[in-house]
Amino acid sequence: MSKKTFIGSDIPIDEDTTMSMLNSDPAAVYRRLRKKTPIVRLKAIGRIVFTKADDVRRVKMDTEHFGSNDVTTPMQRAFGGHTLMRKDGCEHLREREAMKRTFEPSCLSSYWKSEFEYLTDELLDELALNKTVDLLTAFAQPLSARYLKIVLGIQDVSDEQLFSWATALITGAMNTSLNKEIFDISDKKNKEMNDCFDQLIANKNMDYSVLASMLSHTHPIEVSQIRTNMKICIGGAVIETRDALLSTLFGLLTQPKQIQYCIDQNDWTGACTEGLRWVAPIQASPRIVRKSLIMRGMFIPKGETVMAIQASANYDEQIWKNPHLFDVRRKPKDNQTFGDGSHKCLGGDMYRMLIGKVVIPKLFARFPGLSLKNKGLVEFRGFAFRGPTSLLVSLV
Ligand code: HEM
Numbered sequence: 120m121s122k123k124t125f126i127g128s129d130i131p132i133d134e135d136t137t138m139s140m141l142n143s144d145p146a147a148v149y150r151r152l153r154k155k156t157p158i159v160r161l162k163a164i165g166r167i168v169f170t171k172a173d174d175v176r177r178v179k180m181d182t183e184h185f186g187s188n189d190v191t192t193p194m195q196r197a198f199g200g201h202t203l204m205r206k207d208g209c210e211h212l213r214e215r216e217a218m219k220r221t222f223e224p225s226c227l228s229s230y231w232k233s234e235f236e237y238l239t240d241e242l243l244d245e246l247a248l249n250k251t252v253d254l255l256t257a258f259a260q261p262l263s264a265r266y267l268k269i270v271l272g273i274q275d276v277s278d279e280q281l282f283s284w285a286t287a288l289i290t291g292a293m294n295t296s297l298n299k300e301i302f303d304i305s306d307k308k309n310k311e312m313n314d315c316f317d318q319l320i321a322n323k324n325m326d327y328s329v330l331a332s333m334l335s336h337t338h339p340i341e342v343s344q345i346r347t348n349m350k351i352c353i354g355g356a357v358i359e360t361r362d363a364l365l366s367t368l369f370g371l372l373t374q375p376k377q378i379q380y381c382i383d384q385n386d387w388t389g390a391c392t393e394g395l396r397w398v399a400p401i402q403a404s405p406r407i408v409r410k411s412l413i414m415r416g417m418f419i420p421k422g423e424t425v426m427a428i429q430a431s432a433n434y435d436e437q438i439w440k441n442p443h444l445f446d447v448r449r450k451p452k453d454n455q456t457f458g459d460g461s462h463k464c465l466g467g468d469m470y471r472m473l474i475g476k477v478v479i480p481k482l483f484a485r486f487p488g489l490s491l492k493n494k495g496l497v498e499f500r501g502f503a504f505r506g507p508t509s510l511l512v513s514l515v
Contacts, residue, residue, distance in 0.1 A: 124240045127418030130167055132160045141502040144444060145402060149431035158417050164502075165295075167425045168403070172435035174414060174456065176428040178406050178460040182207065187462060189407035189424055196302060197291025198354070199309040200347035211461065214348055219338045220332040222465050223407025227472050230327050231270070235477045236449065238265050243485045251492060254510040255365060258482075263360040266473060270466075271352055272328025273315060281357055284308050288354035293503055298384060312353070316346050356466055359400035360500065363456075364474055366499075367394025369446030369507055371479075372491045377447045378483060387483075389447040391475030396454035397445050402430035402505050404458060429455040430505070 133156060134146050141163060147168050152159055152400035157171045158237070168514055169175050178185045186207045195201050220226065246252060273281075291305030320342065325331050329352055334344045340348075343440035371378050371390055381387045403426045411421040419425070432455040434442035439449075457464035464470075483489060491497070492511040499507050 127413040130160050130417050134162045136163050138163050169427050170431040172432035172438050175427040175432035184410050184412045185406040193293045193294045197305045198347050198350050202347040202351045204351050212346055214340055217333045217336040218329055221329045235473050239478050239481050245476040250515055251513050259361040261366045272330035277368050284351050285357035317512050360402040362371055365507045365510050366398035387479045388475040393447050395456040396433045399430040399456040404427045436456045488515050
């Protein structure tokens, strides 16, 4: 449909925002955009962005106007195939259904919880050998790698290899300039992953893992899709779990009264949810405009790739009071860190159980004197993916 059939103004262009501003302080950029130009074309990233909570949610829910199947992004190239995350309708649902068993509430409580308790205890024993540590390398990173390996069914992969796969996938997915060296690395890592998955598929090891769920599903999906959807769980969860845990711990450690509040309530779920809201590990998600439309009086043309900024939705002043403050006592409201609609994160409840019910309570019970070593020096980085670059603490 042409613009003539719509009465809408052109989307304003923001030329002031730089990549460096988006990397160092995205919250300040989005605060300005929400106030002045909530739908805007950001020249720095060459995309239309949506920053208000209602609009971000609409982009995820309104599948008549917004789709996920955007073949202009480098994602297919980086993942060596077309993942469920970039498919629409029945084609998407079929692949999502094949993974679901692993994440069902009964499976979380009757199977995964005790597995997670066991591996958290093991890691806390290792941590106790130190007095001062960087929680990124000594705790959050190995925890994230080890729980995901059992969840995915790839136990024999090393922690380092899993992180190298995750890094190659997300760097490749963001390679909009189509840099050859970046794709060479993702190609190499794709081969390593495919070889690993193919061997496990041949062995048919049946447990509650994502791999086993896909293999044993009543309507099996193709091996090519088993491979690429395993990669979605790697690229979308390994670094994100690490980052979300660290952001939450940083928030708590800067607010000792809130730690005491959680101890008194014997409930850390508010802390886990607030950490997810405060710094969304995946700050933005792309969609393609399937049908032209008007939003906030502006013409959004068919064929454009747009970004729904969930990090900005989580700070929308119309919903959240003092959104920049970490506050575990906030009333539970749906933040948008795990997305919404048909592509809403499959692993969200699993993450909340792992971190809110197992890891954080055990960490503070084991180290009651846990405190920050460098409060003023903790640095957060990243525009698309975001978290602290280190978290130095004293354990005693
Ligand atoms: C803090 C950790 C995590 C964050 C912040 C996160 C975030 C997200 C987001 C925002 C989406 C939606 C993307 C979109 O709409 O385009 C998503 C989808 C997805 N996530 Fe997560 N995720 C996390 C952990 C996990 C875990 C632990 C798993 C599995 C082990 C997982 C598996 C998936 C899958 C399979 C999808 C695709 C769903 C679909 O397209 O139907 N995620 N995640």
